[in-house]
Amino acid sequence: MAHVTYRIVEHDGGWAYKAGETFSETFASHDEARAAAVRAAREQRAPDESAVIEYADDNGDWVTERADGHDRPATDVEG
Template identity: 75%
Template sequence: MVQITYRIVEHDGGWAYKLGETFSETFATHDAARAAAVAASREQKVSDEDAFIEYEEADGRWITERADGHDRPETTVEG
């Protein structure tokens, strides 16, 4: 199971949540950024339908895989 963590950080004169190196929009307060991170975290846990996905590898080969719509990550919010 994949674990992802949203972190609340000061950003651009306000507050944002960060996942990896990506920032959300800026919020005026820490509480607003945390509430948005909690909402995003909950959405990550929602199951979807199974689907087939296709993508091209660097060498030009196309790959087709079945994506399990029920294989959702564990999420946490820090800060």
């Protein structure tokens, strides 16, 4: 099973969450960025629903694929 860690980091004059090398939008506070990361992590774990997902691969290219609802990554939030 895949694992995704969302890390809260300072970014572009504010705070963001980062998964791999990809940053979220910038938030005014650490708490806002953390809350957004928790929402993103929860959405990634949503069971029993197939969905179209998008993510940046190791080369920074965006990939769109259909994910089986039974094949969700484990997630956590650090920071």
